[in-house]
Amino acid sequence: MAEDRDDRPEGARPRALVVDDEREVADAYALRLRELYDVETAYGGDAALEAIDEETFDVVLLDRHMPRTSGDDVLATLEESDFPGRVVMVTAIDPGFDVIDMPFDDYLCKPVDREDLRAAIDQQCEILGHEMMGEYFGIEAKRRVIVAELPESERADHEEYRTIERRAKERRRRAQRLLDDPAELLDSFDGIDRERN
Known part of the structure; x- marks a missing residue:
């Protein structure tokens, strides 16, 4: 349950970035989320891109209507850079057909209550968590095969x-x-014998 996250130490919880040019709105959303997630705020598109460039975020809550660098601009930049997280648009802009081609993962219309905000983030964390687990399994299976077949002396200096x-x-x-x-997923993966019998 997501409620168990409040017992986790900082750095062991999902990381969210709240992006809104209205400080009060960004701060209010961040306050609603702090007990379950590690939350940062960015008060505009440029600040968001700078934060994302410097740190890893799992979920970005992104307002669409911002001066200078809009949420749509931020979204396009994230798509170009293969952002390794999920994006939830949280905005007062009523969606139209333009959203069909936009690369976000969820869209919430303001005002958003705390439960819906948390539910949307939890869902995106679950999806991303399974994606990360799938990538881990693929990479770790290769690593374990190499460990089983090649001595440490050969592995130690192999850059790849x-x-x-x-x-x-x-x-x-x-x-x-x-x-x-x-x-359970990790135990199941660990229980598979990958060595030559």
Whole structure:
């Protein structure tokens, strides 16, 4: 359950970025979310892109109507850069047919109550967590086959092996941060014998 997240230490919970040019709105949403997520705020599109460039966020709550760099501009930039998270538009702009081609993952019309905001984030965290777990399994299966077949002396200096080792650890940590109880999935994966008999 998402409520279990409030017991997790900082850094072990999903990370959300609230983006709105109206400080009061961004701060109000952030306040509603802080007990379950690690939350940052950005008061405009440029600040959002800067924050995303510097840190990893799992979910971005993005207002569409902002001066200078709009939410649509931020969304386009995130798509171009293959942003490794989920985007929820949270906006007062009524959607039209233009949303069909927009690369967001959910769309909430303001005003949004706390339960709907949390439910949308929880859903996106669950989806992303399973994506991260799938990537982890694919990478870790390769790493384990190499470990089973090649001695440490050969693996130690192999750059590509070290890269997949780091990627596997990062994906596993992120999946554990996003999913409420990934233990069963991890145990099932760990229980598969990949070594030659």
